[in-house]
Amino acid sequence: xxxxxxxxxxxxxxxxxxxxxxxxxxxxxxxxxxxxxxxxxxxxxxxxxxxxxxxxxxxxxxxxxxxxxxxxxxxxxxxxxxxxxxxxxxxxxxxxxxxxxxxxxxxxxxxxxxxxxxxxxxxxxxxxxxxxxxxxxxxxxxxxxxxxxxxxxxxxxxxxxxxxxxxxxxxxxxxxxxxxxxxxxxxxxxxxxxxxxxxxxxxxxxxxxxxxxxxxxxxxxxxxxxxxxxxxxxxxxxxxxxxxxxxxxxxxxxxxxxxx
Numbered sequence: 001x002x003x004x005x006x007x008x009x010x011x012x013x014x015x016x017x018x019x020x021x022x023x024x025x026x027x028x029x030x031x032x033x034x035x036x037x038x039x040x041x042x043x044x045x046x047x048x049x050x051x052x053x054x055x056x057x058x059x060x061x062x063x064x065x066x067x068x069x070x071x072x073x074x075x076x077x078x079x080x081x082x083x084x085x086x087x088x089x090x091x092x093x094x095x096x097x098x099x100x101x102x103x104x105x106x107x108x109x110x111x112x113x114x115x116x117x118x119x120x121x122x123x124x125x126x127x128x129x130x131x132x133x134x135x136x137x138x139x140x141x142x143x144x145x146x147x148x149x150x151x152x153x154x155x156x157x158x159x160x161x162x163x164x165x166x167x168x169x170x171x172x173x174x175x176x177x178x179x180x181x182x183x184x185x186x187x188x189x190x191x192x193x194x195x196x197x198x199x200x201x202x203x204x205x206x207x208x209x210x211x212x213x214x215x216x217x218x219x220x221x222x223x224x225x226x227x228x229x230x231x232x233x234x235x236x237x238x239x240x241x242x243x244x245x246x247x248x249x250x251x252x253x254x255x256x257x258x259x260x
Contacts (some may be wrong), residue, residue, distance in 0.1 A: 048198035057131040062172035064140035076196035151233035152240035160220035163210035168201035173230025190214035197230040
């Protein structure tokens with residue numbers, strides 16, 4: 001897929017906002033009990049809270065180092081934050097399934113089926129609906145966790161949403177989350193401390209419409225420059241690609257295409 005033929009997300013069959021409202025008591029418990037408790041236990045160092053708009057749609061665009069990034073941002077943010085999580089976290093049975101479902105609901109997660117093609121467009125639809133309803137969402141332009149600590153090139157999905165919805169983008173720099181919970185760790189460490197930096201909101205509208213591949217690329221580069229200024233990571237100057245499992249995937253990674 002080239003940068004100029006990215007399909008528009010289709011209209012969703014039903015609004016997402018009712019599902020968010022149905023979080024109800026579980027999300028309230030997470031917001032007013034779990035989050036303050038986490039702040040007491042982990043003592044995160046938070047900078048730039050005043051940069052976060054108090055109301056209206058906003059996109060938190062963050063670097064991605066650890067599983068707990070999606071916990072650190074809601075805990076540190078001065079307003080409720082939603083993010084998409086694998087639907088399998090909500091589908092389990094028994095006590096473990098109930099705990100997983102309640103935990104992810106409590107921290108503001110919304111279930112989504114992940115994947116390429118239509119699944120990716122459905123995810124964009126869900127994020128857009130959250131923003132259209134005036135919510136804050138957290139996204140990772142790199143696409144997946146950095147295993148070596150470097151900051152990878154951003155994919156254009158975040159910029160697409162920002163340009164399409166008009167939502168400002170607040171860059172976020174996370175520092176130390178990979179030490180609190182490294183890849184493969186079962187439980188977070190209590191010895192390390194996380195730093196969360198919120199940058200000034202970015203208005204990307206001057207780059208052009210969401211339908212323009214050039215506008216999406218330039219807006220994405222602005223987002224990643226702002227994240228880099230906050231996180232101070234070494235730049236990888238490459239996309240964080242999953243290992244190719246067959247010749248077709250290897251060819252696709254080499255050929256020019258837009259990383260959404």
